[in-house]
Structures are given as structure tokens and as C-alpha cells.
Amino acid sequence: MSPSMRKPLIAGNWKMNLDRDDVENFCSALDQELPKFDTAAYDAALFPASLYVAEVAKRLEDHGVWVGGQDCHQAVSGAFTGDVSAQQLADVGARVVLAGHSERRLHHRESPQLVADKVSAAHDAGLVPFVCIGESLAERESDRTEDVLIEQLLPVREVVSSLGSESWVLAYEPVWAIGTGKTATPEIAQEVHSFLRRQLSDWELSASSIRILYGGSVKSSNCEPLLEEPDIDGFLIGGASLDPGSFLDIIDRCADSS
């Protein structure tokens, strides 16, 4: 990571996990431990289930942790049973939102254009979208990684073309590494991150200051070598973010190495 320009950003995606008691325990642990950290050395974000966004945002507001939804609808409001809009997330204190997580692309058939529409809705609502992209194992094995990433990014390019680097985050999450325990090696991740940064630069998207996170089986034991790579600026963490001790340990290691 380039220390002078891009502060490490550590984000936890809880997916459909944790109940009220767990959320309360998590917030209490952060309340107690985060004041010991140097907040200038890192940024942190959490993505609870939408039911808990308001509570977590309120509890962690004083610690500067950004809280947000794991998804939002592309419309501002309307007859979309079961969905939540970016405006509604912002209304209850969210500052960030995930867009295009591979589980949404896979299980909810979200297309690159739909993801771009969600990114646009998020920005209009004042949220910072974390745009998630990544290739499957079959796509990697058939040498299609770069093409797939470009395909996923192309419609987003239009939306973010007028945004500054603080207004969106890119997360590279190879599908084969998510929840599998198979982390990309630092070399593999760096190769893709540097490709992405070059692509953003070709598209004139303030490439040198946009943060590109890596996600896929990140834990405290593997985060440091990944963060040493020049184009890896932090993490989007699933499983290892469910336990406050492990999430704090990752922040600690990343803040230390900045």
C-alpha cells in the first residue's frame, strides 16, 4: 500500500449473521477497545443486516466507524416489497453501502448495469458505495479474469466518472476465495489490483487515490502480507469480521503497518 496517499480501510460484511445480542456484544467490545487505537491510522466500516444498521450506526458514531447496508434498491421509493432504498439507509444513519457483492450477483441475478444503477442511487442518497467485483474459479481457469472484471466495471465507470476518490471504494473479491478459506496469495491479489488501478487510470478516474480493497477469506493471520502489496489498500472481510476480537485484531495489524 502507498502509505502517504491511501489510509488502510478495514470493512466487515456480516452478511445474514448475528442477532440482537451478538450485535450488542460486538458494539460494546468496539466501544471499549477502539479508543485505544489511533483513528488517524485507519478507516473502518461495518455492514450489518439492514435491520441493525440504525442501531450499529448510532452505537459506533463516536468512533468514526462507517456503517451501512449490504445492498440497496436502485429506486428512491416505490412498490418493491422487501427492498430497502439508499435514501432509507441514509435516513437511519448509514454512510456507506455495498453494491454488487458476488452473493447478490449470483443469488439475486444482479447484472453489471443493475449494480451501476445501485451505485448511482447510493451516491444520490449521499452514501459511499463499495463496488464489489470478482471472477469465479472457472473464469480464472479459463484466463478470463480481466475481461470479467472489466465487464462488471464498465457500466459503473459512467456513474463514477464525476466522483472524487473519496466518494466510492472498489473491492476485488475473487469468488473462489469467498468463504472458502482459500485466500488469494499476495502476488495474485496484487497482480489484479494493479491491473484494476491501471484500468481506472486509463479511464481517468483518479486511480492513484481510489482505495481498492481485497476480500476473500481474509483473517488476522494473512492480512499483513496482503496489505504490504502496493495496490492493496484494505479489506472487505466476511467470516473473520463476525467476532469483535478478530475484527479488532485485523484493524490493529493494518493500522500498525500504515
Ligand code: PGA
Ligand atoms: P469471507 O467473505 O471473508 O468470509 O471470505 C468476504 C466477503 O464476502 O466479503
